[in-house]
Amino acid sequence: MLFGRRDKKDAFERQAEKVFPSVFGTALRLTRSREDAEDLAQEAIVRAYDAYDRFDGTNFKAWMLRIVTNLYINRYRQRQRGPQLGSLDDEGMIEPMSIESEIPDRVLFDNTVGAEIEEALAKVPEDFRMAVILSDIEDLSYQEIADAMNVPIGTVRSRIARGRSMLRKSLEEYAIREGYLREGVE
Template sequence: MATGAQGMTHAVGPAKPRVVDSLAQMLFRKSNPNRDKFERLAEAVFPSVFGTALRLTRDREDAHDLAQEAIIRAYEAFDRFDGRNFKAWILRILTNLYINRYRQRQREGLSQSLEEESAIEPVAELSQTPDRQVFDNMVGAEVETALARVPDDFRLAVLLSDVEELSYEEIAEVTQVPIGTVRSRIARGRAILRRELERYALEQGYIKQSISDE
């Protein structure tokens, strides 16, 4: 008898929370119709949100916090989203969060920042080292390492353009700077990255100093 009663308890016990959870879910979903729409849009762009966060913070844990905070801020402000470009909108939130929170913290450690933009060599002379020698042996992680050496504002512009494939207008919207500045940052960012890739290739012995100096 006792065994039967226990058995019954075990059979009924775990089902209860599921019923309560689904009921609660049904209730709040019913009262919040925007949730499904937001979740669908956010899930689609989450890899970009997380990837951008990761490439900005260069730390997985910070990236997790930053991406999550951006998603939450976006959800809270979803009724103010104009319905045009969700990815650009949420990346703008992410960028603002990063600037306000993380970059303040990291600013001291940066060798070059927005204020020092003019200090970057205007042309950052592209090396004459053959591209194939620099790039052929590079794997994703090495490219990421070189990218991480590019100053924040240039890195953000380059990755929004070449990784996230946003247009100049969208990048201007995300970073809240004029298109001319976007153009300049992308160009300089690529030139700096090229230099960093070459430096990395030298360090790793993919190319020789003599070739690099040619």
């Protein structure tokens, strides 16, 4: 039994170390505070170990991110919720990204660097941001995102679509502000 427990701890540690950048990155992108992200990531790891016996053994990263997301929703969001952070209406219209854009993708994305993406992402309202992070950065399926956010799969679908549209707009605004887009367009 004791050896069984040690094996369990070793197995958990190996898996947790592997997915820790995802856990910490998601925590940081959600909380937008390094201190809160450290607390959230640490708490998620401890909770995960406590519940490790109930892990079904399929996708450890998705399971960990589900814990991080749930913890964030239950604990941090209530504390952090400010006037601009509330969810927008899930049923709102999804805007196309390409039609109204005056900036070609190549120009926009070739000039964008990681820090700008993070900054633009931080401006997206959190429910949409959460969906985009889990989908585009962490590569979770819609079902896994739905489980993590505790919403129907249809809601995930619309949040991802709207979140990407907002992210694209935010990146454009940033690029125009920085001035390099004009050069790129010309």
